[in-house]
Structure formats: C-alpha cells, structure tokens
Amino acid sequence: MPFTLRGDDVCQVTPPTPLPDPYWVAFSPSVAKLIGLELGDNDLPKDPGWLAVLAGNQLHVGTQTFSNPISTVYSGHQFGSWAGQLGDGRAILLGDINQLELQLKGAGRTHYSRMGDGRAVLRSSIREFLCSEAMHALGIPTSRALALVGSKQSVRRETMETAAVCSRVAPSFIRIGHFEHFASLQNVTRLQELADLLMNEFYPECASKKDSYLELFKEISARNAKLVAAWQAVGFCHGVLNSDNISALGLTIDYGPFGFLDHFEIDHICNHSDHGGRYAYHRQPQIMHWNMACLASAMLPLLELEHSAEDSQELLRSALEEFPLTYAKEWQRTFRLKLGLQSEQDDDIQLIERLLQSMHDSKVDFTNFFRSLSNIKKDSKPLAIPQRNEFIDRESIDQWFTDYINRLQSELISDDDRKDLMNRVNPKYILRNHLAQVAIEKAQQDDFSEVDTLFKILSKPFDEQPTFDSYSKPPALDMQRIEVSCSS
Structure with a gap:
C-alpha cells in the first residue's frame, strides 16, 4: 500500500x-x-x-x-x-x-x-x-x-x-509516532487522514462501526498485545521499545539492539545502553501497554469529534484497560501450548510461573529446555528426567515435573501427537547473539557464507536439521556477554 x-x-x-x-x-x-x-x-x-x-x-x-x-x-x-x-x-x-x-x-x-x-x-x-x-x-x-x-x-x-x-x-511502516507527531501539533486534519488511511486499507471492520476511531485504537492495541506475548514466548527482547518504534499494524519493526534469551533471566537486558533496564524482558508487556497509552493520548482529538472531552477520555481509558487482559489471555494460551497442554485448567498458570521461576533461579537455557519438554511422556519418572540436572534446587524441580506429568495425564492426546504439536511451537533454532557475531566477523572479511548458512537454518526453526545441530547449542562462556547497543 x-x-x-x-x-x-x-x-x-x-x-x-x-x-x-x-x-x-x-x-x-x-x-x-x-x-x-x-x-x-x-x-x-x-x-x-x-x-x-x-x-x-x-x-x-x-x-x-x-x-x-x-x-x-x-x-x-x-x-x-x-x-x-x-x-x-x-x-x-x-x-x-x-x-x-x-x-x-x-x-x-x-x-x-x-x-x-x-x-x-x-x-x-x-x-x-x-x-x-x-x-x-x-x-x-x-x-x-x-x-x-x-x-x-x-x-x-x-x-x-x-x-x-x-x-x-x-504492508505499511506507519508507527505510533506518526499519530503522536500530528497530535503534538494539534493537527486534527492530518490525524484524521492518517486514521482513515489505516482503516480503509488495514482495518476495514473498524470503518463500518460506530465510534470507528475508538475501534481502531482497540484493534491496534490488541495486535500489539498479542505481538508482545509472542515475543515473550520465544524469549525475544526488542531492546528499544520507544513509541516511535511501534507499528500501527502490530508488526515487529526496527531491529536494533535486540536479543534472544540464552539462559533464562526474567530481568534480562539486551541493550547495554538501557542502563535502567526499562526495556528488560519482563518489562516488555508493561512498556507496550505504556506505548498504547501514548497512542490513546494521540487519538483523543479524534474521539472528541463525536464525544465530549470527558466521555472521550473515559472511552479510551476503558479501552486501554483491555490491553493487559488481551495480553494475559494470549500469553497463557501460548505457554500452555509450549507445555503441550491442549485444554485449560485453573492451576496451569501457577504451573507455568513455577517453572519460569525455577528456570530463572538456575539460569536454564530458555529455548533448549522448552524444546526438550516434548520428550517427556505421561509415564515418565521425575527422578529419571535428564533435564532435572540443569536445576540447582532438585527437590523443587522434581516436584514440578511430578505435577507436570500428572497434568499431562489429564490430556487425551497421545505422547507422540503432543510431541509433534510441541515441536511446532518450541523452536530448536533462534538467532543467538554468538551465532550472529560469527557471521558478522566473517562478513567483515568478505566471507558471507555464514550469513547464508544462518539464513537457511533460521528459515526452518522448528525442524531438527541434524546437520546443523551445533547451531542449537547455547554459547560458550566467553560468548555469553556479547554487548549490543543502539549504534548501527
């Protein structure tokens, strides 16, 4: 467009x-x-x-x-x-x-x-x-x-x-920052043109509804809530979630100092310029919500074309409260699938959160651990599960594996079918910083073969690709702290 x-x-x-x-x-x-x-x-x-x-x-x-x-x-x-x-x-x-x-x-x-x-x-x-x-x-x-x-x-x-x-x-590179710009100038004409452009091309369902600009805000917010939930599920850290780096279509854009988690740290900071940790892994949902508040403020003049100032603020405030609900629902859905759970039970969220806390405490590799979970069967014995050796608190993780196996036994799906489904949502290959660094150093010597190899591997992240098994491994100790900044 x-x-x-x-x-x-x-x-x-x-x-x-x-x-x-x-x-x-x-x-x-x-x-x-x-x-x-x-x-x-x-x-x-x-x-x-x-x-x-x-x-x-x-x-x-x-x-x-x-x-x-x-x-x-x-x-x-x-x-x-x-x-x-x-x-x-x-x-x-x-x-x-x-x-x-x-x-x-x-x-x-x-x-x-x-x-x-x-x-x-x-x-x-x-x-x-x-x-x-x-x-x-x-x-x-x-x-x-x-x-x-x-x-x-x-x-x-x-x-x-x-x-x-x-x-x-x-499809479009329109950003939240485009809305903020015209709002800051109090240019309602341009704001309206921008919103109408988006609705006509990408959100036609909003254009036909009453309060179309409110509906547009809700849809943009929902897309970005689901987007950040998807990031969390693969351990992706954007690095610079400024409002001008947020897509109005809910796309991941502006790849700067990003990074995928190796060992799991819930407060991991991928951008060494982010001294306060504003954009740390666990804060990404909160920051995306904050960015949607920036969008709501920018779109306020559009709602005021049809409502009083007070009513417009209340409508947007109420719509903004839907973000954490949408995010939580999508996050829970995705992590259930990562655990191979097809149904929903009340204790699932606690099960997920207990696991993530244990992974954080022991700095377990995020991608490899979730990928390996598909090997657990309904009749597995917790003390015989090799992944337990990755955890410091064995008693705690043994109890978690016991509860997890009990939960799997309540599922009707077979072990083989569950393994297949889990391996479609838990990738084996991600763009780890140390892999990118090797490709960069070779490219700086005019050897682009590693860029091509990585490109081909990462195009099939859920496949086993046994020839490239080494690319799924965590970095060696001397490659774990590669610093990435905004400089590009």
Whole structure:
C-alpha cells in the first residue's frame, strides 16, 4: 500500500544517496516472490538492475520505476521521555510494489537525519536481515527483509566500519509516532487522514462501526498485545521499545539492539545502553501497554469529534484497560501450548510461573529446555528426567515435573501427537547473539557464507536439521556477554 499522505508537513521527497561499488551480501527469495521479482538460477534477481536499485543507486529496473521516494516525519517518546520530532533518519520509502511498501534502510541522509549520516553499517544490517526473516519463520508478525547490499564505503560509529543497505518490506511502516507527531501539533486534519488511511486499507471492520476511531485504537492495541506475548514466548527482547518504534499494524519493526534469551533471566537486558533496564524482558508487556497509552493520548482529538472531552477520555481509558487482559489471555494460551497442554485448567498458570521461576533461579537455557519438554511422556519418572540436572534446587524441580506429568495425564492426546504439536511451537533454532557475531566477523572479511548458512537454518526453526545441530547449542562462556547497543 503506498503511503498516500502528501505535503511537506508529512514527508519529504528523498532520493537515495548512491552506494559505491555495491555487492550482494544476502537475499531472501521468499520475499522476492512476495513482491513479484523474477529470480534467476542463483536465487538472485534475474534482472541485475535490482542490485543498483536496492543499493540506492538508481530508481528504475525493467518496467518498475520508483518515481517518488520519500522519508516521513514522526515524533515519539524515547526511554519514557518526549523526544519531539523524529522521522525517517535513514529510511527511504521507495514506493509500493505488489501492494507492499519497499523501504531502504541506510541509503543516505534524509530531511530527518539530524546529525546522522543516514547510513547503516554491515554489522547491524546483518542482524536486521537475519532476525526479520527468522521472526517470520517463527510465525511472529514482522517487517520482512528482501536483501542486504554491502559496500566498502567507510562509516564511523564507535570504530570505522563499512556501509550496507537493508531493503525492508511491509504492508505499511506507519508507527505510533506518526499519530503522536500530528497530535503534538494539534493537527486534527492530518490525524484524521492518517486514521482513515489505516482503516480503509488495514482495518476495514473498524470503518463500518460506530465510534470507528475508538475501534481502531482497540484493534491496534490488541495486535500489539498479542505481538508482545509472542515475543515473550520465544524469549525475544526488542531492546528499544520507544513509541516511535511501534507499528500501527502490530508488526515487529526496527531491529536494533535486540536479543534472544540464552539462559533464562526474567530481568534480562539486551541493550547495554538501557542502563535502567526499562526495556528488560519482563518489562516488555508493561512498556507496550505504556506505548498504547501514548497512542490513546494521540487519538483523543479524534474521539472528541463525536464525544465530549470527558466521555472521550473515559472511552479510551476503558479501552486501554483491555490491553493487559488481551495480553494475559494470549500469553497463557501460548505457554500452555509450549507445555503441550491442549485444554485449560485453573492451576496451569501457577504451573507455568513455577517453572519460569525455577528456570530463572538456575539460569536454564530458555529455548533448549522448552524444546526438550516434548520428550517427556505421561509415564515418565521425575527422578529419571535428564533435564532435572540443569536445576540447582532438585527437590523443587522434581516436584514440578511430578505435577507436570500428572497434568499431562489429564490430556487425551497421545505422547507422540503432543510431541509433534510441541515441536511446532518450541523452536530448536533462534538467532543467538554468538551465532550472529560469527557471521558478522566473517562478513567483515568478505566471507558471507555464514550469513547464508544462518539464513537457511533460521528459515526452518522448528525442524531438527541434524546437520546443523551445533547451531542449537547455547554459547560458550566467553560468548555469553556479547554487548549490543543502539549504534548501527
């Protein structure tokens, strides 16, 4: 869907800055098919002109012309404080292709770059490319990554690095920050245009209802509640849940200092710039709720078109209270499935919470432990379960396994069928930081083979893939504390 709002107060025409001597680093054939690209035998675009387009060096290829590339303005709250006007500082929306938006990240300065150079570096671009596609394979709503193009152009961050451009695809890149921007300017006309655009294209069920703007808020809030529940279920930490990084479609966007949990720490902080732990793993639901409160405040003028100020506030306040209920319901549903429980019982939540506390106390590997649970059978003996050896408090975990086996015995499903279902929701492979780091270090030496290997493994995260079994292992001690920051 093209971003159809126009005007200097909304966006600026922004031609990409050419990238010297570009070359392919990575490419996603499945995303290419989404947008209708014809591929050659090497799973790269058949028309070599696409390399130049995705590097930002030209705006046409074959019959496709991107005649009006833009960057958009938005505002937002960063680390809990109002940051004022922000915008696409290094993202350029090329245009619409096959009803999807194609955006280049790292293609040079925009009107909103402020003091930045508008470039992205190879290191962070590899992480974004791999994680976008890994999250999609995990079944989690996300922007997609079409390609990663590199160059020897130097870019200064903490050290000198090389530039890269990651091409991203999504139905829309509209953010909560777009609403906040126009609300901060008291521009109700633009607010209404933005909300109508979203409803017409993505939330048509809201447009036909009474109080359509209230219904739109509820739907955006519900999507993001379910999204963060999905993150928690796979141990994903976003790292920078600022309101301007939150999608109005409930997609995972803006992969910066993200990280998947290795050993389980409920208060894990993946971004070493997050000194106060605002965006720690266990706080993500609370912060997403807070971001929905920012959206509610921004959408208040729309409700006031039909209601009094007092009634509008009460309607939004009541709608906002639905977020934790939606989140809790989705979280409980997902974790039941991770335990192989098809039915619902009152004690299930306590069973889940007891397990997570024990995993936290013993720093058990999150992904591998849940994957291994499918091997437990209804007639298993707690003292013979090998996973008990991963826990410090054996008495406590033995009691948990006893209660868990008793709970499994109340299920009608067979052990084999349950194992199959559990292995469809508990991945074997995630993008662990140490794996990404190895791929990055090789890529910085012009060896992109590990990027390609990881891409292929992570595209099938629930499969056993015995050839790549080592990629499912936790990091060695010297690789456990790889620091990831906002620098990219």
